[in-house]
Amino acid sequence: METTKTKLKTTATANVHEDAKKIAIISYVTIIGLVIAFVMNNDKKLDFANYHIRQSVGLFVTGLALGIVGVIPILGWIINILGIFVLLYMWVIALTNAMNGKQKPAPILGKKYEEWFKGI
Numbered sequence: 001m002e003t004t005k006t007k008l009k010t011t012a013t014a015n016v017h018e019d020a021k022k023i024a025i026i027s028y029v030t031i032i033g034l035v036i037a038f039v040m041n042n043d044k045k046l047d048f049a050n051y052h053i054r055q056s057v058g059l060f061v062t063g064l065a066l067g068i069v070g071v072i073p074i075l076g077w078i079i080n081i082l083g084i085f086v087l088l089y090m091w092v093i094a095l096t097n098a099m100n101g102k103q104k105p106a107p108i109l110g111k112k113y114e115e116w117f118k119g120i
Contacts, residue, residue: 016048016101024052024098028091031060052098054120055106058113059091 023046027037034056041049066087070080086108094106105111 017046019044020046020048021098021101023049025095027053027056028059028095028098034060048101048103050120051103052094054117055094055110055113057117057120058109059087059094059106062090062109063087 020041023037023041023044026033026040027049028034034053037049037053037056041053062083066080066083069076069083072079090106090108090110094110097104097106105114
């Protein structure tokens, strides 16, 4: 039975276009990587890459919001520090999903990113 699950998992991962996977991974590597991924996918319009670009944009915007909140003394600093750890966790999971060929949202805010950035 486990061999059947393994075969299905391998087949599902193999269905993701290699270019889409590369673009998705690049989108999570700094803001420059996000811009490069956006430009690379502009001609191809690969759904998997688009999905992860949207997730990456969401993570970037969340990071910007945390930076703005971090300007507020004491309470803002605490929220900023805790938020950075949560953001790092979300980023690692999202990047892992892209590397494994999974089209799953980032934890916590990933579903919201799908709604907010569906126009990208």
